[in-house]
Amino acid sequence: MKIAVCIKQVVTREWQxxxxxxxxxxxDQDASFELNEPDAYALEEALRLxxxxxxxxxxxxxxxxxxxxxxxxxxxxxxxxxVHVESDALAAAxxxxxxxxxxxxIAPEQVDLVLTGLQSDDQGFGQVxxxxxxxxxxxxxxxxxxxxxxxGQTSLRVKRELEGGWFQWVGLPMPALLTIQSGINQLRxxxxxxxxxxxxxxxxxxxxxxxxxxxxxIASLYFPEKGKKTQIVTGTPAEAAKELVRRLREEARAL
Amino acid sequence: xxLVVAEQxxxxxxxxxxxxxxxxxxxGDAIKIAVLGSGVDAVAQELGKAAASEVIAVDxxxxxxxxxxxxxxxxxxxxxxxxxxxxxxPHTYQTRDFAPALAARVTRPLIxxxxxxxxxxxxxxxxxxxxxxxxxxxxxxxHIATFQIGAYRADAMKAGSAPVRQASVAIxxxxxxxxxxxxxxxxxxxxxxxxxxxxxxxxxxIKAQEHVALAQQLAAAMGAELAASRPICDAGWLPMDRxxxxxxxxxxxxxxxxxxxxxxxxxxxxxxGSRTIVAVNKDPEAPILEIADYGIVGDLFxxxxxxxxxxxx
Numbered sequence: 288m289k290i291a292v293c294i295k296q297v298v299t300r301e302w303q304x305x306x307x308x309x310x311x312x313x314x315d316q317d318a319s320f321e322l323n324e325p326d327a328y329a330l331e332e333a334l335r336l337x338x339x340x341x342x343x344x345x346x347x348x349x350x351x352x353x354x355x356x357x358x359x360x361x362x363x364x365x366x367x368x369x370v371h372v373e374s375d376a377l378a379a380a381x382x383x384x385x386x387x388x389x390x391x392x393i394a395p396e397q398v399d400l401v402l403t404g405l406q407s408d409d410q411g412f413g414q415v416x417x418x419x420x421x422x423x424x425x426x427x428x429x430x431x432x433x434x435x436x437x438x439g440q441t442s443l444r445v446k447r448e449l450e451g452g453w454f455q456w457v458g459l460p461m462p463a464l465l466t467i468q469s470g471i472n473q474l475r476x477x478x479x480x481x482x483x484x485x486x487x488x489x490x491x492x493x494x495x496x497x498x499x500x501x502x503x504x505i506a507s508l509y510f511p512e513k514g515k516k517t518q519i520v521t522g523t524p525a526e527a528a529k530e531l532v533r534r535l536r537e538e539a540r541a542l
Numbered sequence: 543x544x545l546v547v548a549e550q551x552x553x554x555x556x557x558x559x560x561x562x563x564x565x566x567x568x569x570g571d572a573i574k575i576a577v578l579g580s581g582v583d584a585v586a587q588e589l590g591k592a593a594a595s596e597v598i599a600v601d602x603x604x605x606x607x608x609x610x611x612x613x614x615x616x617x618x619x620x621x622x623x624x625x626x627x628x629x630x631x632p633h634t635y636q637t638r639d640f641a642p643a644l645a646a647r648v649t650r651p652l653i654x655x656x657x658x659x660x661x662x663x664x665x666x667x668x669x670x671x672x673x674x675x676x677x678x679x680x681x682x683x684x685h686i687a688t689f690q691i692g693a694y695r696a697d698a699m700k701a702g703s704a705p706v707r708q709a710s711v712a713i714x715x716x717x718x719x720x721x722x723x724x725x726x727x728x729x730x731x732x733x734x735x736x737x738x739x740x741x742x743x744x745x746x747x748i749k750a751q752e753h754v755a756l757a758q759q760l761a762a763a764m765g766a767e768l769a770a771s772r773p774i775c776d777a778g779w780l781p782m783d784r785x786x787x788x789x790x791x792x793x794x795x796x797x798x799x800x801x802x803x804x805x806x807x808x809x810x811x812x813x814x815g816s817r818t819i820v821a822v823n824k825d826p827e828a829p830i831l832e833i834a835d836y837g838i839v840g841d842l843f844x845x846x847x848x849x850x851x852x853x854x855x
Contacts, residue, residue, distance in 0.1 A: 417642035426719035458721035470776030528848030
């Protein structure tokens with residue numbers, strides 16, 4: 288089974304977000320970056336499917352040059368090779384533009400399965416995977432918690448998560464695209480051997496297609512207005528804790 | 543004209559649809575409401591109680607069980623017939639499954655998870671809710687937007703009397719590639735957190751599995767149940783049936799204490815109805831502090847033991 292996994296590099300959760308002067312994106316020149324966590328689950332699922340059924344895992348990334356960091360990490364965890372659609376403009380691009388770039392990279396690969404994370408931790412549109420399926424002419428299913436694939440079969444059976452604790456099995460012909468829900472598996476980390484091996488693995492560079500004009504754009508990026516009702520309790524930990532407990536008992540009557 | 547696509551399953555309206563109608567009404571534009579499925583008469587009549595110019599019932603056996611392919615085919619035809627300027631949908635799991643494919647099929651922009659509409663721009667969270675963005679769409683339209691659950695109030699929807707019209711679409715069932723089976727629930731959940739009076743919930747800030755015991759001690763001192771945000775259950779530190787949020791349980795206890803939970807929207811939708819919310823977080827910008835009644839900014843490993851001491855004093 289030949290599997291493409293789409294990954295994105297995002298700023299780390301710990302990085303204190305700052306907005307640029309134009310208020311159109313974050314000041315990411317001095318940020319630290321990591322693999323988008325939902326994509327890590329998609330990668331892990333691809334590696335497990337390969338271990339079970341054989342085949343190849345190709346990592347696909349549409350992003351600026353710095354994305355090489357997460358591509359190398361995915362290769363170190365066990366992906367076989369990578370395709371990098373490289374452009375600075377992809378760092379803050381809308382979902383349609385990113386999906387178009389990934390489609391360009393994946394179409395010639397003739398894969399059986401494409402896996403993506405559910406959404407990105409930065410823009411969080413949750414659209415790229417599904418648009419990509421439409422562009423590649425593949426059927427898709429989203430928010431997947433289990434993948435049943437049999438070798439030599441032309442179809443898959445996948446478990447979708449619905450709302451409120453409901454699930455549903457869905458059958459799909461291959462090739463197909465799945466967006467993977469976080470928590471589907473337990474992540475592995477790169478071994479030293481994997482990190483060494485990754486250095487020799489191929490990263491094919493692809494030039495992105497010209498961006499289509501007129502898509503959605505960030506007109507203004509800002510911190511949400513503070514809710515006025517929150518009472519911040521201050522002091523040393525002991526003082527703050529004591530005061531909080533007092534207010535919960537006397538004001539809120541919650542204890 | 544704004545076309546609102548309402549959601550139903552087996553003849554039951556998803557109430558998030560009413561919030562989306564309220565969002566559409568807030569713009570002052572003319573509104574039509576569409577509902578897709580098989581046997582949707584009663585749902586269409588229910589939707590007719592909203593102030594709108596009409597309700598369009600798209601009733602087809604091929605739409606009985608939801609599939610992305612079936613819905614994309616049906617809505618592509620409906621858009622061509624109705625030529626809406628904008629299309630609004632609730633940001634449900636079902637919408638997330640088909641709306642991006644629909645947008646790509648009709649080559650129109652889609653803005654997901656919106657919380658407001660202002661001057662033609664769509665307001666939505668970014669970076670896990672830590673930032674917000676106004677998204678502008680340069681094209682004249684139509685464009686498609688989905689609205690976060692709870693962003694508008696269902697009871698703010700203006701009532702009226704909209705006539706129901708049947709519309710037919712041609713769906714080739716052979717072209718529906720997804721073969722859905724019947725939805726099911728996993729084995730009965732061991733813990734029903736919705737009945738708890740008080741809940742202490744832990745998030746990423748707890749850092750390691752061995753620290754969960756500290757939260758357990760606080761819960762014991764408060765007479766609370768222990769719960770968690772999704773990443774904690776994904777990591778296996780607490781069982782899945784203690785997860786609060788869109789993919790877990792929805793709760794509204796008397797007291798909800800969030801320890802080291804930043805407050806991604808997927809978590810907030812599961813607990814924001816709580817009567818009193820307390821947040822302990824090291825990040826003063828954490829979105830959880832926006833909705834909390836009481837907040838302490840600091841290291842939970844110093845604050846939680848102090849809280850336990852204060853409770854037991």
